[in-house]
C-alpha cells in the first residue's frame with residue numbers, strides 16, 4: 001500500500017475512532033445479517049445457511065402489512081415534518097435579523113427532556129381524559145371526549161412529527177443560510193415575483209437541506225418502536241415492534257433479523273431514490 | 287448621443303435608521319450615455335444604484351425612469367437590469383439557462399429564446415459556452431455572463447456595481463475597453479458604480495463624484511479633470527498640486543493673483559468659475575503635467591520659476607519629480623515625458639519650472 005506521509009498520519013489520527021465506529025456499527029450489523037440466514041431450533045440455533053426466514057418475511061401477510069404501515073407512517077411523518085419545518089427554517093433564515101442564535105437555541109429546547117418523556121407528554125395531551133379532550137369539553141365544543149386521538153396511527157404520526165421537527169429544521173436552515181442573497185435580488189431583477197423566485201431559486205438551492213431533512217426523519221422513523229408502542233394501540237404497531245417481539249417473546253431471532261435486514265434494504269432503496277430525485281431537482285450545484 | 291433624459295433623480299434622500307446615506311441627490315442621466323457614480327467607500331454609490339434598481343426605497347424624493355415615477359414599483363417591474371458585484375450567477379443553472387432566466391417570462395418560443403441567448407453570449411464573446419456550468423467559469427467569464435443576462439432583457443438602463451473590481455489588473459483594463467465599446471455599439475444607458483477614478487475617466491461620458499451622500503460635481507471626464515469645483519474633487523481625480531494664493535484684484539482682463547511659489551499671474555475670465563468672488567480665492571491647483579522642467583537654457587515657457595529637485599520616481603515613459611519651488615511651501619509634483627537624449631535629473635539639481643496662467647484652477 002502506497003500512502004503519502006499525510007495520509008498515513010491522517011489514518012493514525014482517525015484509527016481509534018474508526019475502530020470504535022466499526023465495532024459499534026459494523027459488528028452488530030454483521031451479526032444481524034448472519035443471524036438472518038440461520039434457524040432458531042427451540043433453545044439452540046441451527047447454523048446451516050438458509051433463506052427460509054426471508055421467505056417467511058416476504059410472504060406472510062402480517063409482516064407485509066406491518067412494513068407497509070411503517071413506511072406509510074414514516075412517509076407521512078416525513079412529509080408533515082418537512083412541510084412544517086421549511087417555513088420555520090425560512091422564517092429564521094430570512095426574517096430574523098437579530099438574535100438568530102437565541103432562536104436556534106429555543107428550537108433545541110425539546111431535546112432537554114428525554115424522548116420517552118416527550119412521548120408520554122403526548123399521551124397526556126391526547127388521552128381520553130387528556131388536556132385536549134378536557135379543554136374541548138370544557139369549552140362545550142364536544143359533549144363526549146374524542147376517542148380517535150390516542151392509540152391509533154394518527155397519534156403515532158403527531159408524536160413522531162413533533163419529536164423530529166428540530167432535526168428537520170436545522171439542515172434546511174443551514175441550506176437557506178448558505179444562499180447568496182444577491183441571487184435572490186438577481187432573480188427579482190430579471191422579472192420574478194416572490195413566488196416564482198422561490199420556486200426557481202430558493203427551493204432548488206435549499207434542496208440539499210431538504211433532502212437531508214427528509215432522510216434524517218424518514219430513516220429512523222421507519223424503525224421507531226417506542227412511539228407506536230406507547231401511543232399507537234394495536235392498530236398503530238409498526239415493523240420495529242414485530243422485530244422486537246421476534247427477538248424477545250417469540251424467541252425467533254433469525255426471523256427478527258431477516259425482518260430487520262429486509263426493512264433496512266427497503267429504506268435504503270427509498271432513500272437512494274429520494275437522494276437522486278433531489279439531486280436532479282437541485283440541478284448542477286456542486 | 288441624444289439629450290433625452292432617461293433617469294431623473296429629484297432630491298433623493300435615504301436614511302438607514304440614524305445613518306443618513308444620501309442627503310438629497312439631484313441628477314439627470316441621459317439616454318444612451320455611460321454614466322458613472324464615483325466616490326470613496328461608504329459615500330452611498332451602491333445605495334443610490336440599488337434605489338434605481340428598486341431594491342431599496344428612497345426615504346424621500348423621486349426617482350423617474352423613462353418619464354415614469356418609480357414610486358411603489360418593485361424591481362421586477364422596472365426597465366433596469368443589474369450586473370451585481372458578485373455577479374450573482376445562479377449556481378444550479380448552466381450559462382445558457384442563466385442568460386435565459388429573465389426571458390422565460392416574456393412570451394417567446396423555445397427557439398426564439400435560444401436565438402436570443404446565443405446572440406447575447408456572442409455579444410460578450412462567450413459563443414459556445416452555453417452548456418457550461420456556472421462553476422466552470424473564470425472570474426472574467428462570470429462577469430460576461432452576468433452582463434449577457436442583463437443585456438438579453440433589452441433594458442432601458444443597465445446598472446453595474448463595481449463589476450470589474452474582482453478581476454486582476456490586466457483583465458480589468460481589457461474589460462474596461464470592451465465594456466465601453468459594447469455600450470457604444472448597442473446604445474443602452476449604462477450606470478456604473480466605481481471607486482476607481484481611472485476606470486471612471488476611461489469609460490464614462492459623464493461622472494458624478496460623490497462624497498458622504500452628496501454629489502460634489504457632475505461633469506465629463508475632461509471637465510472633471512480640468513475644472514474640479516473643489517479641492518476635494520481635484521485630489522480625488524488624478525494628482526493635483528495645491529498652492530497658496532491671494533487675489534490682488536479682478537477686472538475685465540481677469541483675476542490677478544499673487545502665488546508665492548510661482549509668482550504673479552492674471553487668470554483669464556474664461557477660467558474663473560461663475561460666481562466666484564476674487565476675495566474668496568484661497569489657493570490654486572495645477573496638475574503635474576501642466577508644469578514643465580525647462581531642461582535646456584533655450585527652453586521657454588509662458589512664465590517660469592525656480593526650484594530644486596527633492597525626489598524622483600521613474601515610470602519608464604514618464605518621470606515624476608518632486609520640486610521645492612522658490613523655497614516656499616510643500617514641494618510640488620512635476621511629470622515629464624522621458625526622451626531619448628535625456629536622463630533623469632539627480633536629486634538636488636536646481637531647475638527652472640515653466641507654467642502657464644491657463645492651467646491654473648482656482649479654489650475657495
Ligand SMILES: Nc1ncnc2c1ncn2[C@@H]1O[C@H](COP(=O)(O)OP(=O)(O)OP(=O)(O)O)[C@@H](O)[C@H]1O
Pocket residue numbers: 302305306307325326327328329330331332333334481
Ligand atoms: N442596509 C443598510 N443598513 C444600514 N446602513 C447601511 C445599509 N446599506 C448601506 N448603509 C450605510 O450607508 C452608507 C452608504 O453605503 P453604500 O453601500 O451605498 O456605500 P458605497 O459608496 O457603495 O461604498 P463602497 O465603495 O464601500 O461599496 C454607508 O455608511 C453604509 O454603512
Ligand SMILES: [Mg+2]
Pocket residue numbers: 331332333
Ligand atoms: Mg458599494
